[in-house]
Amino acid sequence: MFKMSFLNLLRRKSRTVLALLGIMIGVAALLVLVGLVEGINALALDAVGGMQGVYVMQDGATDDSLSIVNLSDKSKLEAIQGVKVVTPTILGVPQTVDGKRNSMSGGIPVSVIGTDPGQVSNSLLATAMQNLKEGRMLRSGDEGVVLISTKLSDDRKKHVNSTIKINDYSFKVIGIVEVTSDFYSNVIVLPIEDARKVLDFEEGKVNSFFVVPADPANVDKIDKIIDFKYPDDFDAYSAQETAALTGDILDSLRAMTLVIALISSIVAGIGVMNTMLMSVMERYSEIGVLKAVGWTNNNVMQMILLESMFLGVLGGIAGIVFGILVGELIGIASGLYPLMTPMLISEVFIFAISVSVFAGAYPAFRASRLEPIDALREGQGD
Amino acid sequence: MVKKGKVKKEERKPIIEVRKIKKTYLLGETKVHALRGVSLNVYPGELIIILGPSGSGKSTLLHQMGALDIPTEGKVLVDGLDITQMDSWNLSMLRRKKMGFIFQSFNLIPTLDAVENVHIPLLPTNVSEVAAHRRAMHLLKEVGIEDRAHHKPNQLSGGERQRVSIARALINDPEIIFADEPTGNLDSKTGEKVLEIIRKLNEEEGKTFVIVTHDASLVEFADRVFIIRDGLIEEENLGGKNGHAYKSESVELNKRKRKK
Structure with missing residues (x-):
């Protein structure tokens, strides 16, 4: 049959x-x-899985790009016992890169992440960006310089000392980093104040903070303290919670x-x-x-x-x-x-x-x- | 095989008993009385011919006898069991185990070759594919077209197709075979060959046949001939099988008509 x-x-x-x-x-x-x-x-799991800190956003924000917190609140977080360092982040998607429209149609668009240049290793990016391929990391006091991902370096033929133009501002590439998460494959990392300039971000504000505890074992504890102490200001997320949010x-x-x-x-x-x-x-x-x-x-x-x-x-x-x-x-x-x-x-x-x-x-x-x-x-x- | 002795009809048990059946169906708005009270018996080993013009109800009668349809009134008993009381599963089983069908338009499955067409009735049974194939080949040999076994129906002539359908009717070794105008779509020469196969099956293997036709030349092979007209049996005559000279006025008339 x-x-x-x-x-x-x-x-x-x-x-x-x-x-x-x-x-x-x-x-x-x-x-x-x-x-x-x-x-x-x-x-998403790759990006946040190994995060050794607490991610702090505006209360009620569903996404870090929609969250806005006062930079001055950084001291509130630093005052919590057991906190080693607090790193602010500004992120966004520029309209143009090297004069070309930066949109979805060309694949995943290039995103810009601004952070404290002296604290890249204590930032949100720490787990995703560990291996420097060429050049050097950002340092305290850096200005007008950027790190780019290896994919960006390959795609745009950029090397150390190349110039990259983001919106209307030109930057010098000082380092090329290997990223462990494809989430950050098309990323430009730059000093936070440069990011503010490029993205026209409001003075005194940032998107989020990354809170690193002195003892990694205390991540969950500090997460809870932030949520408990500042329920109207912040939502804090540990790696697990971020994964859950995603x-x-x-x-x-x-x-x-x-x-x-x-x-x-x-x-x-x-x-x-x-x-x-x-x-x-x-x-x-x-x-x-x-x-x-x-x-x-x-x-x-x-x-x-x-x-x-x-x-x-x-x-x-x-x-x-x-x-x-x-x-x-x-x-x-x-x-x-x-x-x-x-x-x-x-x-x-x-x-x-x-x-x-x-x-x-x-x-x-x-x-x-x-x-x-x-x-x-x-x-x-x- | 076994030649039936001269047993009187009354002592033999009929294989099919048709009792006062009526069949009415609706054709659009009009009621058509296809059968208006028909009774007849069929005994094992007989070759029965039902003769009549088109529209006389002869095919309808065959369908009722072959458990393909259920009469509006009356009973049809097969081996003493009333088919009007059976459900569709039991009817299927009855057809599968006891009956074979040969149709005027052959009704072969165009995608399957001759031998596959022959063993279609065995597909849903427990008979193995190999055994079914072997038996189908044997039957194709018996009807004389084993060399055409792997041809599709559209590669076969009309006579060959009808022989495939005869082999298909035989695959489950039925007791009774129903044929509806088996030579209707064939020229007279191929028709004769097909009739010869039917005659041999009846006389040598003792298969019971009920054949519906408007071709009066078939009466030579018959035990009995029923002439049906307007849904009623008009005449019952002995056929020409055992040396009887077949005689019937209406058949003579039919023959003359055909010659014109």
Whole structure:
């Protein structure tokens, strides 16, 4: 019966191909979207996973770029017992780099992170930027100089002593750093006051603080003290909490991909159902003969469900191959690679088969309930 | 194989009993009385011919006897069991185990080759693929087209296709085979060959046949011939099988009509 079902699909090749396309696109879209969300998730975890400090933002801010705190509040944090150093951060995405528009269309845009030049190793960036490839780190008192990531150095052909123009200001590259997280792959690090100038950031304000405890074991304790002591000023996050926060944002992204998955599965399902209904209607007389020669309702149903399942298997495989290709292309174009684990791929595959079998259920039911005589009468004269 | 002795009808148990069946169906708004009270028995080993013009209800009668349809009124007993009381599963099983069908338009599956078409009835059973294939090949040999076993229906002539469908009807070793105009789509020469196969199956293997046709030349092979008109049996005559000379006014009329 396997062979028979399979051959039945080959009768109307273009119709089968169209149904397969529906499944394929649905599967690929699902794979790429979920893969992207998981990719972002993995990047975020890489970036904050080893953070040895407390990240302090404005109370109620959901994202560090939306948080604004007073620079003068730095002393409040420094006054907490057990705190070694507090580093302010200003970050943003400049409009132009070297005169070129810096937008999403060119992949992940270049971001600018300004921090205390003497405390880079005690900043948010400390865990992500440990290896200097060329030149030197920022130092206290530096001005007009920047560190760039290796990817930026490769992409823009910049070396130590090259000049890089951010918005309307020119800077000299003094060091190239290897970053351990792709989250920071396109990043320019510069002294905080230079960042303020470039991004036109309000005087006396910064985005966030990074609080480093004298004893790394005290991270959670200091996190709690800040939240407890300044509930109206700050929200403090440890590495784990930051990951959780990122997770919240990703959860809403996941919900969105679920909606898209639902829509694409309905579309694919309708394609399969239409194909199978047409195919059943064309074969009334054949199905009648099968029943006449002793096939039961269930046998007929099985045959049609098998055909739907084949559609799901073929469409699923095509969709996975197509999805992986699209994912690679997105990765090459933007630098953000969708994370497609074998688990995700097998889930998507099972999903494709389930949708197809489900969509084939009604046509299969219709076919199985055909009376042999009605089916035979339909097919008179072929 | 076993030649049936001259047992009187009354002592034999009928394989099919049709009792006063009526079949009415709706064609658009009009009620069509396809069968208006038909009774007949079919005994094992018989070759029955149901003769009648188109629209006489002969195909409808065959469908009721072959458990392909359920009469509006009356009963059809197969081996003493009333098919009007059976559910669709039991009807399928009955057809699978006891019956074979040959259709005018062959009704082969176009994607499968001849031998695969023959073993279609065995696909949902426990019979292994190998055994089914072997038996299908044997049957194709019996109907004389084993060399065409791996041809698709569209590569076969009409006569060859009908022989494939005869082999398909035989695959489950049925007791009774129903044929609806088996020669209807064939030229007279190929038709004769097909009839010869049917005759051999009946006489040498003792298969019971019920054949519906408007071709009066088939009566030579028949045990009994029923002439049906307007949903009623008009005549029952002995066929030409055992040396009887078949006689019927209406059939003579039919023959003359055909010659014109």
